[in-house]
Amino acid sequence: MKKPSLVVIGNGMAGVRTLEELLKLAPDLYDITVFGAEPHGNYNRILLSPVLAGEMTIKDIMLNDVDWYAQNGITLHLNKKVTQIDRVRRKVIADDGTEAAYDRLLFATGSNPVMLPVPGRDLPGVVSYRDIKDTDEMIEAAAYYRHAVVIGGGLLGLEAANGLKLRGMDVTVVHLMPWLMERQLDRTAANLLQKSLEAKGLKFLLEKQTAELLPAQIPPSPPFAKGGAMEATDVTIPTFEKGGARGDLRVGAIRFKDGTEIPADLVVMAVGIRPNTELAEAAGLHCERGVAVNDTMQTYDPRIYAVGECVSHRGTAYGLVAPLFEQAKVCANHLAQFGISRYTGSTTSTKLKVTGIDLFSAGDFTGGEGAEEIVLSDPSGGVYKKLVVKGDKIVGSVLYGDTADGSWYFQLLRDGQNIRELRDRLLFGQNHLGNAGHQGQNRAESMPDSMEVCGCNGVCKGTIVKAIKEKGLFTLNDVRKHTKASASCGSCTGLVEQILASTLGGAYAPTPAEKPVCTCTEHTHAEVRKSIRQHKLLTIPEVMRFMEWGTPDGCASCRPALNYYLVATWPHEAQDDPRSRHINERAHANIQKLGDYSVVPRMWGGVTSPDQLRRIADVADKYQIPAMKITGGQRIALAGVKKEDLPKVWADLDMPSGYAYGKSLRSVKTCVGNAFCRFGTQDTLGMGIALEKAFWGMWAPHKVKFGISGCPRNCSEAAIKDIGVIGVESGWEIYVAGNGGTKTEIAQFLVKVKTQEEVMEYAGAFMELYRQEGYYLERTAQWLQRIGLDFVKRHVVDDAKNRGELYRQLLDALEARKDPWQERTQEGAERQEFRVLEILEEVPA
Amino acid sequence: MSEWIMVCLLEEIPRLGSRVVHSGKGEIAVFRNGSDEVFALMDKCPHKGGPLSQGIVFDRKVTCPLHGWTVQLDSGEAVAPDCGCTRRYRVRVDKGEVHINLS
Numbered sequence: 001m002k003k004p005s006l007v008v009i010g011n012g013m014a015g016v017r018t019l020e021e022l023l024k025l026a027p028d029l030y031d032i033t034v035f036g037a038e039p040h041g042n043y044n045r046i047l048l049s050p051v052l053a054g055e056m057t058i059k060d061i062m063l064n065d066v067d068w069y070a071q072n073g074i075t076l077h078l079n080k081k082v083t084q085i086d087r088v089r090r091k092v093i094a095d096d097g098t099e100a101a102y103d104r105l106l107f108a109t110g111s112n113p114v115m116l117p118v119p120g121r122d123l124p125g126v127v128s129y130r131d132i133k134d135t136d137e138m139i140e141a142a143a144y145y146r147h148a149v150v151i152g153g154g155l156l157g158l159e160a161a162n163g164l165k166l167r168g169m170d171v172t173v174v175h176l177m178p179w180l181m182e183r184q185l186d187r188t189a190a191n192l193l194q195k196s197l198e199a200k201g202l203k204f205l206l207e208k209q210t211a212e213l214l215p216a217q218i219p220p221s222p223p224f225a226k227g228g229a230m231e232a233t234d235v236t237i238p239t240f241e242k243g244g245a246r247g248d249l250r251v252g253a254i255r256f257k258d259g260t261e262i263p264a265d266l267v268v269m270a271v272g273i274r275p276n277t278e279l280a281e282a283a284g285l286h287c288e289r290g291v292a293v294n295d296t297m298q299t300y301d302p303r304i305y306a307v308g309e310c311v312s313h314r315g316t317a318y319g320l321v322a323p324l325f326e327q328a329k330v331c332a333n334h335l336a337q338f339g340i341s342r343y344t345g346s347t348t349s350t351k352l353k354v355t356g357i358d359l360f361s362a363g364d365f366t367g368g369e370g371a372e373e374i375v376l377s378d379p380s381g382g383v384y385k386k387l388v389v390k391g392d393k394i395v396g397s398v399l400y401g402d403t404a405d406g407s408w409y410f411q412l413l414r415d416g417q418n419i420r421e422l423r424d425r426l427l428f429g430q431n432h433l434g435n436a437g438h439q440g441q442n443r444a445e446s447m448p449d450s451m452e453v454c455g456c457n458g459v460c461k462g463t464i465v466k467a468i469k470e471k472g473l474f475t476l477n478d479v480r481k482h483t484k485a486s487a488s489c490g491s492c493t494g495l496v497e498q499i500l501a502s503t504l505g506g507a508y509a510p511t512p513a514e515k516p517v518c519t520c521t522e523h524t525h526a527e528v529r530k531s532i533r534q535h536k537l538l539t540i541p542e543v544m545r546f547m548e549w550g551t552p553d554g555c556a557s558c559r560p561a562l563n564y565y566l567v568a569t570w571p572h573e574a575q576d577d578p579r580s581r582h583i584n585e586r587a588h589a590n591i592q593k594l595g596d597y598s599v600v601p602r603m604w605g606g607v608t609s610p611d612q613l614r615r616i617a618d619v620a621d622k623y624q625i626p627a628m629k630i631t632g633g634q635r636i637a638l639a640g641v642k643k644e645d646l647p648k649v650w651a652d653l654d655m656p657s658g659y660a661y662g663k664s665l666r667s668v669k670t671c672v673g674n675a676f677c678r679f680g681t682q683d684t685l686g687m688g689i690a691l692e693k694a695f696w697g698m699w700a701p702h703k704v705k706f707g708i709s710g711c712p713r714n715c716s717e718a719a720i721k722d723i724g725v726i727g728v729e730s731g732w733e734i735y736v737a738g739n740g741g742t743k744t745e746i747a748q749f750l751v752k753v754k755t756q757e758e759v760m761e762y763a764g765a766f767m768e769l770y771r772q773e774g775y776y777l778e779r780t781a782q783w784l785q786r787i788g789l790d791f792v793k794r795h796v797v798d799d800a801k802n803r804g805e806l807y808r809q810l811l812d813a814l815e816a817r818k819d820p821w822q823e824r825t826q827e828g829a830e831r832q833e834f835r836v837l838e839i840l841e842e843v844p845a
Numbered sequence: 846m847s848e849w850i851m852v853c854l855l856e857e858i859p860r861l862g863s864r865v866v867h868s869g870k871g872e873i874a875v876f877r878n879g880s881d882e883v884f885a886l887m888d889k890c891p892h893k894g895g896p897l898s899q900g901i902v903f904d905r906k907v908t909c910p911l912h913g914w915t916v917q918l919d920s921g922e923a924v925a926p927d928c929g930c931t932r933r934y935r936v937r938v939d940k941g942e943v944h945i946n947l948s
Contacts, residue, residue: 481926482926487913488912551903551904552879552880552903552904553861553878553879553903553904554903555901555903555904555906555908555915556900556901556903556908556913556915559901559903560901579859579860579861579862579901579902580861580901582901582910583899583900583910584910586899587899591896591899591910591911593893593895593911594894595894595895595896595899836864836865836866836867837852837853837857837864837865837866837867837875
């Protein structure tokens with residue numbers, strides 16, 4: 001059967017990104033044809049500024065070369081502009097007569113630069129700044145002429161001006177408004193910016209309105225730099241031929257409304273862009289500022305989709321890359337006939353790509369009614385930071401000079417996170433929040449290429465930068481997939497994001513806060529949990545059917561998550577699926593690098609006995625266990641056990657599983673407390689053993705560790721445990737969500753109580769809340785950062801009834817638990833896991 | 846001449862699971878996927894030699910339990926962007942019996 005055909009008009013970043021997303025989801029669904037008006041493959045338009053500045057070449061910024069289209073079976077028409085769409089016969093026609101029929105049509109025509117309607121705009125030497133051709137013209141002009149004038153002091157204009165200056169021209173920026181980049185910056189930041197650009201040699205004329213562009217007096221204008229007798233018109237390229245009535249005269253000066261004039265051999269118009277809707281309008285599609293689309297990126301003609309700068313979505317047309325990529329993803333999802341994704345608009349941020357100038361702007365920096373400003377201003381140090389806050393949330397931010405925390409503020413802004421508690425330290429940045437983690441803010445740019453970024457996978461900065469440039473990576477996930485950097489423990493995620501941001505400049509799209517569970521689905525963890533609860537889904541296939549999973553049986557990322565959500569939500573009804581658990585939780589031991597296992601029996605509260613120790617020693621002898629190790633959780637690990645031996649080892653140990661392998665309660669670390677210690681105030685051993693006996697075998701989003709100390713000296717390190725209980729004379733202090741691992745987090749004070757029973761109830765309620773609300777693989781510390789301590793206090797401290805209910809739910813979920821080792825030492829289906837099949841003799845050749 | 850050797854019954858391999866076969870050629874992982882297709886690979890991940898048999902099986906793939914590489918069951922090749930290959934053995938199911946060919 002013939003495949004339906006998809007025609008894409010526009011070979012830019014949005015259109016091709018949509019195709020890439022589509023090919024990932026449904027590689028063989030369509031016959032694809034792409035029309036591009038430019039003679040190039042798909043390139044990264046955002047990086048034209050570094051090309052103009054001579055820091056990169058066109059080759060560096062190609063995203064998909066012509067081979068890519070061939071490899072993916074895509075018909076590519078370069079240099080052909082589509083001029084007509086016949087919606088009745090469903091075909092498009094290009095300017096050279098090429099026709100292509102479509103079943104689905106994708107508009108990605110981008111935008112056109114706005115040309116000021118002033119006399120002289122058609123003169124040779126007047127260019128816009130949009131594509132490779134414009135950039136080439138500017139580079140050429142810079143080689144032969146002296147005076148450049150850039151009209152427009154916005155992002156693009158300043159980048160153009162900077163590039164031309166670096167190429168040796170004398171550059172003046174003309175701007176209509178009283179300060180530069182007025183849509184992204186307030187006056188103070190703009191003044192700082194202007195000062196440092198002036199220091200680089202740029203000149204500025206503000207509040208100047210262009211009246212006319214004048215031709216050069218003596219034709220042709222004499223080249224000053226090189227080439228001797230070369231005529232000015234020799235460097236002009238086709239579009240210049242339409243010099244019009246004034247013949248071949250090149251632009252020579254610019255005159256303003258106030259009558260003043262300055263020389264100009266090159267005029268760059270960078271006053272804005274306008275969605276390119278000409279073709280869509282001619283085809284009768286409804287257009288607003290851009291081609292109007294709904295949340296599924298469909299135009300008023302359901303066969304026709306549109307993405308990118310040509311689009312108007314809920315009244316907004318975007319000119320930055322991050323929203324375009326979000327649109328591309330949604331559009332691809334619908335083209336692939338998955339139909340489960342919606343685009344609801346984007347919050348955007350801006351960075352200026354001028355080397356040596358750090359500038360970041362996001363959201364609404366003017367604030368308006370009810371907004372407050374938090375400002376740090378150090379004019380001679382060249383640092384200015386402003387956060388606009390409304391109702392305890394960041395609504396806008398302008399950073400100049402020190403932008404290291406830009407992505408952090410942007411994240412807080414997009415998440416709408418309550419910043420009340422951070423407020424006094426907010427401006428000093430994420431590193432001043434009192435955590436000692438190595439997030440790597442501000443370090444990326446100054447790092448040498450040879451420096452290791454990801455310790456887990458041994459990835460250096462240079463490798464990451466190379467992959468970003470060569471493979472055209474844009475997101476954290478891309479980098480993880482290709483380089484493995486930050487793909488393991490994740491502690492260098494901040495640093496990798498910084499490297500992405502500094503390599504890509506404005507093209508960097510921060511990872512969305514709410515990510516899909518994995519690439520099998522568009523749904524987030526929160527959505528999956530909600531559906532399981534609301535619709536009482538009990539098995540993984542049921543969830544996948546109900547939520548329209550994109551793959552037949554998921555993958556190694558989503559299946560364990562789904563399995564956890566099912567058993568945590570419906571502990572007595574959902575069937576645990578061993579095939580969706582990591583081998584550690586299936587074999588109930590920890591797999592080691594050589595494929596054997598370590599075994600850690602439970603020692604309640606870290607307390608042992610001669611009899612236990614004797615048994616452990618005997619087992620180690622009998623099974624020739626190569627190593628024994630005291631763990632950090634006050635237990636003994638037997639390392640290097642063969643899988644086949646596990647059930648026998650467990651049987652001989654005759655001790656319960658320590659769950660040292662599971663997303664579950666691991667160790668409860670105690671000090672000796674008032675039983676022996678002269679400082680001890682409480683019975684910590686009794687407390688620790690009681691907690692461990694109550695909560696062992698509890699599945700959780702991630703591993704959980706407790707620490708119980710008998711005095712504030714805190715010998716059991718309770719301050720870096722998921723639950724830390726510290727005894728004082730008058731009772732117990734309970735701390736939550738500490739972490740001693742990847743990123744050290746100090747546990748936060750939850751409540752102080754009097755009795756052991758109260759500790760049990762508060763700790764249990766906190767655990768159950770985490771079990772119900774945490775996302776799979778989210779430690780308590782990350783979870784708390786996401787939902788806030790207030791949320792926990794509301795549910796666990798302030799509301800006694802709710803606390804009791806949570807505690808009851810946890811005890812109820814734990815009612816049917818069985819010790820997994822004991823279960824597996826008995827004969828039964830579970831033992832099959834540990835049996836190797838018969839041994840085959842050497843096969844005769 | 847090829848030598849087909851019976852290793853077990855199909856039902857002895859859990860769906861979306863595997864069994865390990867000791868052989869003169871080393872350990873071999875025999876997988877059964879969600880559509881009851883059976884595959885056999887040398888039980889060594891091309892990355893760092895992890896036991897693929899212990900990984901999570903989905904579609905025609907398995908994810909190694911050590912560092913999360915995903916390997917294609919029908920070819921033994923690592924899924925891009927990872928790069929590497931593990932040896933694949935021919936396998937067939939006949940009247941509910943799983944046969945493997947080590948030649």
